[in-house]
Amino acid sequence: MKLNTNNNVYILVYASVMVIIVAFLLAFVSSSLKETQDNNVRKDVKKQILSALNIEATDATVDGIYEKVVKDNLANGAELTEYTEDFKTSYNGEIKAGKFHVFVATLDNGETKYVFPVYGAGLWGPIWGYVAVNDDKTSVYGVSFNHESETAGLGGEITNKEKFQAQFKTKKVLDENGEVKLTVIKNGTANGDNECDGVAGATLTSKGVGEMLLKCLGNYKEFLNVK
Amino acid sequence: MGLFSKENREVLCNPLGSNNPVAVQVLGICSALAVTAQLEPAIVMGLSVTVIVAMANVIISLLRKTVPNRIRIIVQLVVVAALVTIVSQILKAFAYDVSVQLSVYIGLIITNCILMGRLEAFAMQNGPWESFLDGIGNGLGYAWVLIVVAFFRELFGSGTLFGMQVIPQGLYDAGYINCGIMLTPVAALVLVGCIIWFMNARAEKAEKKK
Numbered sequence: 157m158k159l160n161t162n163n164n165v166y167i168l169v170y171a172s173v174m175v176i177i178v179a180f181l182l183a184f185v186s187s188s189l190k191e192t193q194d195n196n197v198r199k200d201v202k203k204q205i206l207s208a209l210n211i212e213a214t215d216a217t218v219d220g221i222y223e224k225v226v227k228d229n230l231a232n233g234a235e236l237t238e239y240t241e242d243f244k245t246s247y248n249g250e251i252k253a254g255k256f257h258v259f260v261a262t263l264d265n266g267e268t269k270y271v272f273p274v275y276g277a278g279l280w281g282p283i284w285g286y287v288a289v290n291d292d293k294t295s296v297y298g299v300s301f302n303h304e305s306e307t308a309g310l311g312g313e314i315t316n317k318e319k320f321q322a323q324f325k326t327k328k329v330l331d332e333n334g335e336v337k338l339t340v341i342k343n344g345t346a347n348g349d350n351e352c353d354g355v356a357g358a359t360l361t362s363k364g365v366g367e368m369l370l371k372c373l374g375n376y377k378e379f380l381n382v383k
Numbered sequence: 384m385g386l387f388s389k390e391n392r393e394v395l396c397n398p399l400g401s402n403n404p405v406a407v408q409v410l411g412i413c414s415a416l417a418v419t420a421q422l423e424p425a426i427v428m429g430l431s432v433t434v435i436v437a438m439a440n441v442i443i444s445l446l447r448k449t450v451p452n453r454i455r456i457i458v459q460l461v462v463v464a465a466l467v468t469i470v471s472q473i474l475k476a477f478a479y480d481v482s483v484q485l486s487v488y489i490g491l492i493i494t495n496c497i498l499m500g501r502l503e504a505f506a507m508q509n510g511p512w513e514s515f516l517d518g519i520g521n522g523l524g525y526a527w528v529l530i531v532v533a534f535f536r537e538l539f540g541s542g543t544l545f546g547m548q549v550i551p552q553g554l555y556d557a558g559y560i561n562c563g564i565m566l567t568p569v570a571a572l573v574l575v576g577c578i579i580w581f582m583n584a585r586a587e588k589a590e591k592k593k
Contacts, residue, residue, distance in 0.1 A: 162452060170458075171457070174461060185473070189473065196475065200483070308418065308424045309566055357563055
């Protein structure tokens with residue numbers, strides 16, 4: 157018997173069954189994989205924080221290194237308070253809620269570094285990163301930046317460790333007057349201790365990084381000025 | 384009919400040349416502009432489209448006799464969207480690094496016109512095996528155009544290939560500068576235009592020989 161596939165009842169039943177099957181399938185896949193995915197996200201965030209400290213961690217070692225190297229503290233004015241809640245994977249909401257995280261890291265050689273999460277907007281979507289400073293609280297030790305949907309090869313270059321991120325290592329967060337001035341400006345025009353070159357061809361993404369640094373690091377002004 | 388009969392070989396190979404989805408049918412141009420500033424994402428995108436077209440083609444081909452004609456586009460869309468979502472979820476769980484790389488392109492795969500084009504034009508009329516070959520062929524046909532475009536864009540735009548510098552520093556010292564326009568979508572359009580030109584010229588020649 158040949159099915160009459162143009163029958164209205166058939167179409168309705170077909171569409172409903174299809175939607176139910178697909179919905180069930182997607183729900184099943186999503187819920188059964190959620191834990192593994194969350195775990196991956198946590199590991200990835202930890203890797204990014206460690207990357208700002210110039211440490212390359214692998215999946216297997218990241219938890220161990222993280223415990224040893226980085227402790228999370230909440231900045232409360234110029235004071236640090238011990239952080240006891242679950243590890244956060246996104247600092248956007250935290251920054252908006254006025255909770256400023258500082259990761260206090262003790263490297264293997266005993267040096268202390270502070271890592272600050274930063275969050276802002278690129279050209280197409282959110283960008284974020286971590287800035288590590290030395291214990292003089294102004295010279296930059298390392299940075300890591302990441303983005304959701306900047307153009308590969310242009311705005312995406314902000315993730316380039318050897319080129320874009322490397323120039324931060326010689327820069328300072330504060331100017332002589334103790335103001336937060338670390339920023340990114342148009343490619344080829346950077347000079348002084350606080351300015352970094354943007355990515356050529358990605359002016360808007362570079363600007364986004366600059367604004368993100370000024371705004372988010374600005375929250376730590378008091379903390380950075382207590383030596 | 385053998386698995387690799389003459390017809391099936393044509394189904395697989397035609398999209399690579401005389402019936403290329405990008406250069407001849409001018410499908411999938413949007414994503415070809417977006418992901419070709421560097422070689423690596425272009426290859427990843429090409430391969431993921433190949434896999435997804437092949438899988439979607441097989442599923443639609445299996446369903447083709449039951450799909451109501453009036454809602455066939457919706458059915459195709461649901462199959463593609465579900466497939467892409469599931470693949471992306473699995474990648475996120477088991478190959479996180481790849482999924483981070485792909486995150487932008489996952490959405491582009493769903494909206495890629497090649498997918499809908501192949502489902503509508505081929506899988507709705509042909510068996511699963513032929514559809515599978517057609518999917519692989521079209522995916523690879525799309526991939527090679529992307530790779531060629533990305534090769535030239537990355538080489539002349541940033542002086543690198545796969546992120547590694549290939550144009551020697553000496554040339555830069557001698558005054559060579561990267562061609563900035565290569566990094567913009569405009570260059571991709573020009574390059575795709577050149578490929579279309581080349582393919583058309585070749586097709587004309589072949590026609591004359593006949």
